[in-house]
Amino acid sequence: MNTQSTTTRRPIELRAGQTVVAWPDPKTPGVTAGTPGRWTLAADADCMYDLVRLDATDPNGVPVTWLLNVNDEVTVELTRAEQQAAAARVVARLADELELPEVFSWRIEDTGVVAQMSSGLLDDEQIWERIAVWAKRIGGTVTETQTGNQVNLSVDGSVDGVPVQVWTAVYLPAPAEASEVPA
Structure with a gap:
């Protein structure tokens, strides 16, 4: 870690x-x-x-x-156990901050803490607002990566020296199918 x-x-x-x-x-x-x-x-x-x-x-x-x-x-x-304990303290601290948007799941990995927010549609402004709040809190900027109809939004920062990544997936609306008109 x-x-x-x-x-x-x-x-x-x-x-x-x-x-x-x-x-x-x-x-x-x-x-x-x-x-x-x-x-x-x-x-x-x-x-x-x-x-x-x-x-x-x-x-x-x-x-x-x-x-x-x-x-x-x-x-x-620090030993690996000490690093993991530091990461666990960061998770507890962030999970307890009521002004932060809700997180779907938390993981402690070798790279630090990873938090996943619930997913939504790309045109959902609330998703962008929620990830921006996280960006401000952990001192990072929002990056987006698109694969097919999915866009991953992520923020990398740190809290108390522990790397923290918060991410979510947003989905592009399915393209409207052209209606076939008989000739």
């Missing part, structure tokens, strides 16, 4: 398997704290009085050990 994918944590809160994405140690010569990278923790944090030891490996398997103050902050990737 492409949510706001990082957070900061105290070193003592970190567990084996978590990914550190910014160099956390300001005392390392030649490396600036905050330098981006990817280091996977090889073991749970080990607290030693006011210091925390973190053992990690870089993408090439090279080990690194950091000794950090217990009050330092370490930038880590």
